[in-house]
Amino acid sequence: MRPDDDALAATAAGTAGVPIDMESLGRDFGPVRALAEMSMSVRPGEIVALLGPSGSGKSTLLRICAGLEAPTSGRLLFAGVDQAGLAPHQRDVALVFQHYALYPHLSALDNLTLALRYGRRMSRSAAVARARETLEMLGIGALADRRPAQMSGGQRQRVAIGRALARRARVVLLDEPMSGLDAKLRVELRVEIVALLRRLGSTALFVTHDQSEAMAVGDRVAVLNGGRLEQLGTPDEIYDRPATRFVATFVGSPPMTVLDGALTEGMLRGPGFAVAAPAGAAAVGVRPEGLELAPAAAGSPGGAPAAPGAPPAARLDGSLRIAGNVVVSERLGAERVVYVQTAAGAVAVRVSARQTDVAGTPDATRAGAPVTLTAPATALAFFTGDGALIGVD
Numbered sequence: 094m095r096p097d098d099d100a101l102a103a104t105a106a107g108t109a110g111v112p113i114d115m116e117s118l119g120r121d122f123g124p125v126r127a128l129a130e131m132s133m134s135v136r137p138g139e140i141v142a143l144l145g146p147s148g149s150g151k152s153t154l155l156r157i158c159a160g161l162e163a164p165t166s167g168r169l170l171f172a173g174v175d176q177a178g179l180a181p182h183q184r185d186v187a188l189v190f191q192h193y194a195l196y197p198h199l200s201a202l203d204n205l206t207l208a209l210r211y212g213r214r215m216s217r218s219a220a221v222a223r224a225r226e227t228l229e230m231l232g233i234g235a236l237a238d239r240r241p242a243q244m245s246g247g248q249r250q251r252v253a254i255g256r257a258l259a260r261r262a263r264v265v266l267l268d269e270p271m272s273g274l275d276a277k278l279r280v281e282l283r284v285e286i287v288a289l290l291r292r293l294g295s296t297a298l299f300v301t302h303d304q305s306e307a308m309a310v311g312d313r314v315a316v317l318n319g320g321r322l323e324q325l326g327t328p329d330e331i332y333d334r335p336a337t338r339f340v341a342t343f344v345g346s347p348p349m350t351v352l353d354g355a356l357t358e359g360m361l362r363g364p365g366f367a368v369a370a371p372a373g374a375a376a377v378g379v380r381p382e383g384l385e386l387a388p389a390a391a392g393s394p395g396g397a398p399a400a401p402g403a404p405p406a407a408r409l410d411g412s413l414r415i416a417g418n419v420v421v422s423e424r425l426g427a428e429r430v431v432y433v434q435t436a437a438g439a440v441a442v443r444v445s446a447r448q449t450d451v452a453g454t455p456d457a458t459r460a461g462a463p464v465t466l467t468a469p470a471t472a473l474a475f476f477t478g479d480g481a482l483i484g485v486d
């Protein structure tokens with residue numbers, strides 16, 4: 094859903110998600126800097142996925158938004174109002190955690206109804222109607238009368254999510270809400286959660302360390318590393334134009350390969366490769382699907398340079414070429430990912446699985462096969478020594 098639609102959805106559901114503004118938020122735990130200079134604006138009704146490795150500060154940021162943790166520096170605003178000093182219950186936020194706690198002696202319906210009656214002070218009939226509607230939206234309307242012990246883990250988690258979302262808080266914070274569930278269930282449930290959030294129009298922050306989950310759930314994805322924001326962008330921007338080397342090598346399956354080199358006279362040279370590069374380049378990156386794999390030409394064994402020590406020549410069209418030997422190849426549905434050991438390091442290449450099935454073609458994907466990898470200039474990304482992407486515009 095695009096922002097223009099958000100207002101409509103919010104009006105239809107009677108909820109208005111609010112804008113969230115983070116201004117240089119920081120949080121220190123003694124000597125540990127859990128969060129630093131975190132600035133981000135989230136639009137009303139937008140879902141932002143917070144993605145990052147363990148310890149990158151995702152939960153700390155969420156807890157600050159919830160009011161469970163105070164920032165050491167910076168400001169947090171909901172709808173333009175500074176949240177400093179406001180307790181969790183004063184912020185109108187809904188929290189969904191991995192570890193849910195339902196009342197065991199109450200039915201699913203009563204678990205939701207109770208939260209609405211006491212959390213939202215709704216009348217009994219209005220609360221029951223809202224609770225039923227929410228359970229229906231999560232595909233568990235038929236389980237309304239069951240107690241938690243009579244449900245599967247996935248069903249219980251749906252009830253817990255329903256209980257948090259039924260309140261229609263203006264901000265919804267989800268911290269790895271599905272990490273206890275199996276992969277198939279996670280995929281199903283994330284679709285339902287997103288549909289529900291859209292319907293309610295709440296602004297949502299969704300913490301995950303699973304990149305496919307982040308890319309599927311987020312209107313935009315915020316990639317965190319070491320307490321800092323590396324990039325905030327749509328899933329396409331994050332994938333196609335990673336702002337930093339960290340993002341490039343964190344997102345993608347397998348992620349971008351980045352080869353280090355030294356720049357002289359417009360040429361980035363590393364072990365076994367040389368490529369025309371912009372000023373400031375210290376490394377060249379290429380996605381697995383940006384490379385073409387071909388059997389090494391006869392007489393030029395893969396892996397080793399033609400003459401040991403002889404620098405490879407850069408190519409006039411700006412493309413990257415590097416030789417190597419296949420280490421292993423992995424069949425993934427219609428594609429195959431081939432890992433090639435080159436003098437500059439391991440390089441991942443994605444090829445059509447059919448490429449290897451053509452009769453009469455030497456199988457360039459079997460282990461040990463000498464191969465040549467080529468990527469056109471348009472498939473290359475260059476990074477500075479600090480890991481920043483060098484603009485190509």
Ligand SMILES: Nc1ncnc2c1ncn2[C@@H]1O[C@H](COP(=O)(O)OP(=O)(O)OP(=O)(O)O)[C@@H](O)[C@H]1O
Pocket residue numbers: 122125126127145146147148149150151152153154302
């Ligand atoms: N209460 C605390 N006391 C001391 N250090 C803390 C505390 N809470 C978090 N930290 C530290 O702050 C950093 C960020 O932690 P945080 O839990 O926010 O990361 P995360 O990205 O959510 O990680 P994970 O994916 O493992 O949950 C870590 O180095 C962590 O050890």
